[in-house]
Amino acid sequence: MAEVRNKVIIPIGKHNAHKAEFVSFSHLKDDKEHVALVFKGADTAKVPLVRVHSECLTGDIFHSARCDCGQQLDEAVETMAKSGGIILYLRQEGRGIGLYNKLDAYSLQDTGMNTFEANKALGFDHDLRDFTVATQMLNALNISEIDLLTNNPEKVSALTQAGIKIQKTVPTGIFANQHNNHYLAAKVSVAKHTIALTGHHDESDQEISDKSKGNNKS
Numbered sequence: 001m002a003e004v005r006n007k008v009i010i011p012i013g014k015h016n017a018h019k020a021e022f023v024s025f026s027h028l029k030d031d032k033e034h035v036a037l038v039f040k041g042a043d044t045a046k047v048p049l050v051r052v053h054s055e056c057l058t059g060d061i062f063h064s065a066r067c068d069c070g071q072q073l074d075e076a077v078e079t080m081a082k083s084g085g086i087i088l089y090l091r092q093e094g095r096g097i098g099l100y101n102k103l104d105a106y107s108l109q110d111t112g113m114n115t116f117e118a119n120k121a122l123g124f125d126h127d128l129r130d131f132t133v134a135t136q137m138l139n140a141l142n143i144s145e146i147d148l149l150t151n152n153p154e155k156v157s158a159l160t161q162a163g164i165k166i167q168k169t170v171p172t173g174i175f176a177n178q179h180n181n182h183y184l185a186a187k188v189s190v191a192k193h194t195i196a197l198t199g200h201h202d203e204s205d206q207e208i209s210d211k212s213k214g215n216n217k218s
């Protein structure tokens, strides 16, 4: 059974404005170093807000404009620093295919394929992520019911099937720009993400207004 291995509080964010407790685990389903960031308030909430975030080195670390991961992560940190919550940071780079393969997939996308076609062309399914590890982490934290911050219905089913009760889903912001509009469009048309794309995008990578946020409350 997965267990909490260690907890340590770390100042994070610009100017170290926030604090999160970083939790590591033992006996997770795979050997990767998945980590939970627990923000103050999550411990006392009956149903905490949870973001199950898949690693994206290009977006999370280098703020790549080809996807929306970095901005979704920053948004989760800001929201949870204010009102509590938990980020499960899962080491599932490239929807599970790894960084080098994702970069290969980007090259194929530069020739006209969409993100899912590129995975197929490289010999992978469109999404190789297994969210069992997220369930193990939540169980180890004694959490059985959550509000899930996502636009991805497959994540909702995977977590539900793995035994996590999802009280409601909360949509993330929509972070469209000239470089990621094809990527977001493919997420909507193929993987049925609930992102209300307007066709408008902002070249400075600003979040489109709240009005256009996906609304997938369940």
Ligand SMILES: Nc1nc2c(ncn2[C@@H]2O[C@H](COP(=O)(O)OP(=O)(O)OP(=O)(O)O)[C@@H](O)[C@H]2O)c(=O)[nH]1
Binding pocket: 052, 053, 054, 055, 056, 057, 067, 068, 069, 072, 092, 093, 094, 095, 096, 097, 101, 102, 105, 106, 115, 119, 149, 150, 151, 152, 155, 172, 187, 193
């Ligand atoms: N294989 C592949 N992975 C990508 C690509 N672009 C982003 N990713 C990865 O996709 C993962 C994020 O998944 P998304 O489908 O954007 O979003 P999601 O996490 O399923 O859904 P949300 O909870 O709504 O954010 C990260 O691991 C990224 O590294 C791509 O073109 N190809």
Ligand SMILES: [Zn+2]
Binding pocket: 056, 058, 059, 060, 067, 068, 069, 070
């Ligand atoms: Zn990304």
